[in-house]
Amino acid sequence: MAEVRINSVSKLFGEVKAVDNFNAVIRDGEFVSILGPSGCGKTTMLRMIAGFEKPSLGEIYIGEQLVSSAAKSLFVPPEKRNIGMVFQSYAVWPHMTVFDNVAYPLKIKGYSKNDIKSKTDKALELVHLDGYAARIPSQLSGGQQQRVALARALVSEPKLLLLDEPLSNLDAKLRESMRFEIKDLQKKLKITVIYVTHDQGEAMAMSDRIVVMNKGVIQQIGTPTDVYETPANRIIADFIGLVNFLPGEIKDGMATIPGLGLSLAAPEVPAGAATVAIRPENITIGRAGGRLSGTLVHKFYLGDAVDWRVEAGGFILRVIDKGMEHDDYRLGDTVSLDIKKYLVFPGQP
Amino acid sequence: MINRARLMSLDAKWAVIIVAVSVLVVFTVIPMLYLIFRSMLVDGALDLTTYREVYSNLVNWKAFINTFKISLIVTLLSVIISFPLAWLVGRTDLPGKGFFRTVFIASYMIPPYVGAIAWTQLLNPNAGYLNEWLVHTFNLASSPFDIYGMGGLIWCLTLFHSPFAFITISRALEKMDPSLEEASRVSGASPLRTLWNVTLPLMFPSIFAGGVLVFIGVGSAFGIPAIVGMPAQIEVLTTRIVTYVYLGTGKGIKDATALAVSLMLAANFILYASTWLIAGKDYVTIGGKSTRPGLVELGVWKWPLFGLVSLYGLFAVFLPLGSIVVTSLIKSLSRPIALDNLSFATWLAALKNDQYMEPLWNSFVAAAITATLATVIALFIAYLLIKTKVSGRTLPDSLSTLGGATPSIVIALALIITFSGEFGLNLYSTLAILVIGYMVKYLTMAVRTIAASLSQVHPSLEEAALNSGASWLRSLKDIMLPLIAPSIVAGWFLVFMPSFYELTMSIILYGAKTKTIGVLLYELQTYADPQDASVLAVIVLLIVLIGNIILRKVSKGAVGI
Numbered sequence: 001m002a003e004v005r006i007n008s009v010s011k012l013f014g015e016v017k018a019v020d021n022f023n024a025v026i027r028d029g030e031f032v033s034i035l036g037p038s039g040c041g042k043t044t045m046l047r048m049i050a051g052f053e054k055p056s057l058g059e060i061y062i063g064e065q066l067v068s069s070a071a072k073s074l075f076v077p078p079e080k081r082n083i084g085m086v087f088q089s090y091a092v093w094p095h096m097t098v099f100d101n102v103a104y105p106l107k108i109k110g111y112s113k114n115d116i117k118s119k120t121d122k123a124l125e126l127v128h129l130d131g132y133a134a135r136i137p138s139q140l141s142g143g144q145q146q147r148v149a150l151a152r153a154l155v156s157e158p159k160l161l162l163l164d165e166p167l168s169n170l171d172a173k174l175r176e177s178m179r180f181e182i183k184d185l186q187k188k189l190k191i192t193v194i195y196v197t198h199d200q201g202e203a204m205a206m207s208d209r210i211v212v213m214n215k216g217v218i219q220q221i222g223t224p225t226d227v228y229e230t231p232a233n234r235i236i237a238d239f240i241g242l243v244n245f246l247p248g249e250i251k252d253g254m255a256t257i258p259g260l261g262l263s264l265a266a267p268e269v270p271a272g273a274a275t276v277a278i279r280p281e282n283i284t285i286g287r288a289g290g291r292l293s294g295t296l297v298h299k300f301y302l303g304d305a306v307d308w309r310v311e312a313g314g315f316i317l318r319v320i321d322k323g324m325e326h327d328d329y330r331l332g333d334t335v336s337l338d339i340k341k342y343l344v345f346p347g348q349p
Numbered sequence: 350m351i352n353r354a355r356l357m358s359l360d361a362k363w364a365v366i367i368v369a370v371s372v373l374v375v376f377t378v379i380p381m382l383y384l385i386f387r388s389m390l391v392d393g394a395l396d397l398t399t400y401r402e403v404y405s406n407l408v409n410w411k412a413f414i415n416t417f418k419i420s421l422i423v424t425l426l427s428v429i430i431s432f433p434l435a436w437l438v439g440r441t442d443l444p445g446k447g448f449f450r451t452v453f454i455a456s457y458m459i460p461p462y463v464g465a466i467a468w469t470q471l472l473n474p475n476a477g478y479l480n481e482w483l484v485h486t487f488n489l490a491s492s493p494f495d496i497y498g499m500g501g502l503i504w505c506l507t508l509f510h511s512p513f514a515f516i517t518i519s520r521a522l523e524k525m526d527p528s529l530e531e532a533s534r535v536s537g538a539s540p541l542r543t544l545w546n547v548t549l550p551l552m553f554p555s556i557f558a559g560g561v562l563v564f565i566g567v568g569s570a571f572g573i574p575a576i577v578g579m580p581a582q583i584e585v586l587t588t589r590i591v592t593y594v595y596l597g598t599g600k601g602i603k604d605a606t607a608l609a610v611s612l613m614l615a616a617n618f619i620l621y622a623s624t625w626l627i628a629g630k631d632y633v634t635i636g637g638k639s640t641r642p643g644l645v646e647l648g649v650w651k652w653p654l655f656g657l658v659s660l661y662g663l664f665a666v667f668l669p670l671g672s673i674v675v676t677s678l679i680k681s682l683s684r685p686i687a688l689d690n691l692s693f694a695t696w697l698a699a700l701k702n703d704q705y706m707e708p709l710w711n712s713f714v715a716a717a718i719t720a721t722l723a724t725v726i727a728l729f730i731a732y733l734l735i736k737t738k739v740s741g742r743t744l745p746d747s748l749s750t751l752g753g754a755t756p757s758i759v760i761a762l763a764l765i766i767t768f769s770g771e772f773g774l775n776l777y778s779t780l781a782i783l784v785i786g787y788m789v790k791y792l793t794m795a796v797r798t799i800a801a802s803l804s805q806v807h808p809s810l811e812e813a814a815l816n817s818g819a820s821w822l823r824s825l826k827d828i829m830l831p832l833i834a835p836s837i838v839a840g841w842f843l844v845f846m847p848s849f850y851e852l853t854m855s856i857i858l859y860g861a862k863t864k865t866i867g868v869l870l871y872e873l874q875t876y877a878d879p880q881d882a883s884v885l886a887v888i889v890l891l892i893v894l895i896g897n898i899i900l901r902k903v904s905k906g907a908v909g910i
């Protein structure tokens with residue numbers, strides 16, 4: 001059982017509150033990403049789970065074991081937490097062969113020679129590095145080094161795997177394929193994974209749930225669909241995916257955008273200033289029959305889609321269209337826009 | 350337009366290469382070759398009799414063995430002390446570690462002979478401060494320690510040469526990606542096991558390099574062996590060489606050359622062999638974005654270790670400095686240290702004494718001229734090395750490195766035999782020969798500093814200037830100089846400071862009118878005038894300290910040797 005429970009954990013570095021009242025339960029076998037902009041405290045939170053930092057406040061449980069408690073001054077050092085960890089810089093030891101790198105946790109734990117050999121070979125096979133055992137790390141590519149790190153983290157069969165931006169040093173193609181490899185491994189081994197990233201694509205593709213952080217504070221915990229389709233606030237809407245923000249006003253449960261002549265139902269938002277958020281792919285362009293009319297001012301051809309800028313009522317809206325016959329449209333054309341989905345948040349943009 | 354600019358720049362570059370190479374060849378290569386040549390020549394024929402004769406003299410043979418033995422012991426001690434110190438200060442929650450780090454790094458700037466002078470004040474068998482204190486505190490019958498002897502020699506050499514190991518090792522430790530160690534911790538290894546399995550092996554190349562630095566430094570050292578060893582009849586190669594030169598006879602010089610060549614060959618062999626040995630093993634630079642290292646908690650060991658580190662700081666820095674300052678202020682050496690026994694009388698007398706102020710001024714002038722010349726030459730050498738693809742661009746740099754790697758005493762001896770009129774150039778006992786000596790030895794410091802900063806300047810900046818029609822020299826002046834100005838200032842001070850307090854070369858190269866502060870201090874020490882020596886030592890330390898503060902300011906803490 002490797003459920004991770006984080007109760008009201010805060011971490012202060014002097015005056016800086018790197019993590020502020022973090023509460024989360026990560027279930028056994030779950031893949032959870034911690035997502036947020038640079039400096040928001042993701043690494044700090046992960047390092048507290050690993051045992052490299054002590055929480056200033058709060059408690060952390062791994063499985064049934066209390067591993068950190070500020071109030072009880074209890075702290076289990078990283079070597080006693082029985083976790084696997086993969087670092088952004090690979091942290092593969094350059095003075096050891098691939099085999100020795102991967103076998104290291106087993107040697108430390110005092111396994112027999114035969115066990116070490118068979119378990120290490122198995123781990124190398126798992127990450128598709130069989131045949132590389134005798135190499136030294138400087139003879140490996142970045143992607144292969146990261147696989148060594150992965151094998152080393154998994155070799156002693158931990159119940160919990162922590163990864164801190166493990167793919168950010170790899171090129172785009174490799175990053176993409178490694179995502180699926182990691183996800184595959186997790187499913188195969190049924191381990192709990194906590195994965196830190198600032199790449200929303202990564203988080204969306206791999207996670208069961210995403211913890212979105214900003215400035216040390218959790219903004220939302222939810223499935224990828226949740227955080228994308230119903231972001232809890234403007235910060236998340238802005239951070240995850242693309243979005244048009246329009247200033248509006250709420251009156252009698254309706255959001256109106258002055259200048260645009262648009263009214264949208266928003267029964268749950270309190271009266272007053274509001275922000276209407278519309279994702280570019282939720283606006284469609286047509287000749288007629290839409291709710292708005294606008295003028296096409298820019299066109300960026302992306303291959304699989306067209307990224308338009310449309311002027312409407314003094315606003316420039318971004319519209320991404322994947323299916324339309326874009327050749328029929330010319331810049332300067334007056335078009336009709338329809339809105340498929342939108343969100344309304346209280347307060348000015 | 351562009352073509353002409355390119356053509357001219359090529360000419361200017363060639364001119365610069367030729368000038369730089371000839372200066373280095375004339376003052377580094379020729380003197381050293383001539384030194385070797387002279388040592389192997391008897392009556393116009395190649396002959397190794399001089400070597401046989403020199404080493405059949407037991408004193409010289411012992412000096413050779415001593416040099417090797419002492420260097421080895423001091424190197425081992427330095428490494429054994431420096432690695433744990435660097436680790437404690439860089440990776441643990443040792444109280445006051447920032448302070449200790451600054452102190453240990455800064456202690457490189459205590460000239461070794463000043464350290465030796467201080468320890469003779471603390472531990473001479475007659476009235477050493479520390480000896481007296483021990484006798485009083487523990488009711489001993491006699492002084493427990495005598496600084497003059499093998500033990501004292503090794504003690505002083507270790508204290509004042511190990512900063513170079515400490516600096517090398519702690520820099521490397523700071524550059525090492527801490528996740529390498531953290532990966533070992535999550536693998537289940539305790540902090541100590543991690544230290545043993547990961548940190549130590551990864552640091553080995555740097556530890557080795559630091560050790561080599563100490564080994565060669567100690568083997569070439571003259572100040573400490575002369576002050577602490579010679580009174581106890583312990584001789585090393587450098588002291589033997591100086592003794593032979595001071596004989597002033599042709600035979601004396603000849604014997605000195607044989608010893609110097611042995612020293613030079615040994616030093617260069619060790620340097621190049623070690624570079625070759627650890628080539629490609631510099632693990633430390635491997636690794637990505639560094640995180641802040643998690644600190645190892647020392648737990649119950651925290652305060653005992655704090656005590657040990659403090660004690661080392663006390664021996665390496667605070668006691669010696671305190672001793673020098675107190676001695677410079679004391680009224681009567683026969684009375685105990687107390688407030689009513691302190692005054693500025695020695696200071697005032699020393700400051701008015703022309704025989705003291707003149708050497709101080711000489712050193713200042715010689716060091717300033719050296720630093721200025723060296724910075725200009727270094728600028729061109731570094732430029733060639735980093736910014737051009739001209740073939741032969743590495744030659745001036747290699748020559749300056751060779752100078753820096755050659756023991757000072759060898760450089761001095763080579764210069765003196767080459768430029769005493771033998772080849773029409775007589776620089777004997779002029780300021781010029783001091784400047785040349787300092788330059789050969791310390792030029793590489795300026796080259797390294799400026800080259801490092803030049804390599805940070807993106808080539809496009811200069812190309813833009815060239816494309817707008819500026820000549821090469823013009824673009825150097827308008828674009829490069831302002832960008833690398835801080836490193837030029839830093840390079841200047843890195844040459845100025847060691848030149849200013851230089852002793853080993855000066856003791857051979859100085860003349861009646863060009864005595865330097867290092868030589869004066871050495872004389873005062875040997876003629877047993879500890880108080881005046883202390884005043885001057887404090888002045889030297891103050892000047893070096895100010896130089897270092899300026900250095901840290903301009904380089905924003907990046908340089909400080």
Ligand SMILES: Nc1ncnc2c1ncn2[C@@H]1O[C@H](COP(=O)(O)OP(=O)(O)OP(=O)(O)O)[C@@H](O)[C@H]1O
Pocket residue numbers: 013016017018036037038039040041042043044045198641
């Ligand atoms: N050891 C430390 N001492 C002081 N401040 C720290 C320390 N570690 C982190 N911080 C600060 O805490 C905040 C959060 O840092 P953290 O490394 O957790 O961010 P992050 O979300 O991982 O960012 P990134 O995406 O850039 O890796 C930052 O403001 C950082 O400067």
Ligand SMILES: [Mg+2]
Pocket residue numbers: 042043044
């Ligand atoms: Mg981070």
